[in-house]
Structures are given as structure tokens and as C-alpha cells.
Amino acid sequence: MTIPVGPAAGPPVSANDVDRTLLASYGDYLSAQRAVDYLSDQKFPVEHTTIIGSDLRLVEQVIGRMTFGKAAAAGAGSGAWFGLFFGLLLGLFSDDSFGSWIALILTAVAIGAVWGAIFGLVAHSLTGGQRDFASRSSLAAGRYDVLVSSAHLSDAQRLLEGLQ
Numbered sequence: 001m002t003i004p005v006g007p008a009a010g011p012p013v014s015a016n017d018v019d020r021t022l023l024a025s026y027g028d029y030l031s032a033q034r035a036v037d038y039l040s041d042q043k044f045p046v047e048h049t050t051i052i053g054s055d056l057r058l059v060e061q062v063i064g065r066m067t068f069g070k071a072a073a074a075g076a077g078s079g080a081w082f083g084l085f086f087g088l089l090l091g092l093f094s095d096d097s098f099g100s101w102i103a104l105i106l107t108a109v110a111i112g113a114v115w116g117a118i119f120g121l122v123a124h125s126l127t128g129g130q131r132d133f134a135s136r137s138s139l140a141a142g143r144y145d146v147l148v149s150s151a152h153l154s155d156a157q158r159l160l161e162g163l164q
């Protein structure tokens with residue numbers, strides 16, 4: 001859904017946005033992206049456009065209950081990655097044979113997993129039951145405005161009329 005063209009609300013995002021005017025507003029990012037992509041396909045100089053998300057909100061998607069087992073497993077996974085990284089770094093400076101290099105890396109991964117599991121358990125127990133769930137957070141906008149340089153506004157409006 002588009003809103004009639006008018007001056008953009010709010011302060012400019014950067015110095016390049018000072019002369020930009022609202023071309024259209026959309027309820028989701030994909031629609032705004034589709035409009036700019038359409039302008040690009042029509043050979044419009046899209047470097048004169050900006051997409052601005054407004055009415056930001058934090059969305060936290062709960063993905064499951066956090067138990068001691070899951071906390072230990074998540075900590076072990078993180079610790080194993082850290083151990084792999086550390087083992088590879090140590091292996092770079094090792095003059096030993098390939099077999100001992102692999103043993104060094106596997107030992108570092110194992111030690112990292114064990115310590116990661118311990119830290120995961122301790123961190124989960126310190127919450128005292130206040131947050132017994134796992135979640136993912138993201139930002140979402142309520143509206144996405146497509147702004148265009150005032151000098152290119154009429155061309156963009158004409159081209160955008162062809163988008164349905």
C-alpha cells in the first residue's frame with residue numbers, strides 16, 4: 001500500500017538525505033525493497049533513494065524452555081568452537097607432526113566444551129529461575145518509507161506507477 005507523496009517526516013538520516021522526499025510508504029520491508037528493485041530495473045539511479053524503517057519495535061520470539069541440560073549443551077557448543085579456534089592458533093606455532101597437531105586441536109575442543117558446559121550451567125543457575133526460556137530478538141519496523149532525491153522525484157513517481 002502506498003501513501004501519497006509528501007515531505008518526509010522526521011530528521012534526515014544522513015547529510016545525503018537532506019533533500020530527499022517521500023516517494024512511497026509500505027507496511028513491510030519486502031514491498032519497499034521490491035519498489036527500489038523495480039526502479040533499478042527501469043534504469044533509475046537508485047543511489048538517490050533511501051529506505052527508512054519507522055515505528056521500530058523489539059520482537060522477541062520465544063524458541064523453547066531453557067533447562068540445565070540445554071544450558072550445558074549450549075555452553076559446550078560455544079566452548080567447543082572457542083577451543084577449536086584456540087587449538088588452531090596453537091597449532092599454527094607447533095612444529096610437531098600432523099598427528100600431534102590433530103591431537104592438540106581435539107584436546108582444545110574437548111577442554112573448551114567441558115569449560116563451556118560448566119559456564120553454561122553456572123550462568124543458568126545464577127538466573128534463579130527468572131528467565132527459564134530461550135529466545136531470539138529482532139527489530140521490526142511498522143512502516144518502511146522510500147525516499148528519493150528531490151531532483152529525481154518526478155521520474156521516480158512516473159516509473160513507480162508501472163509497479164503493480
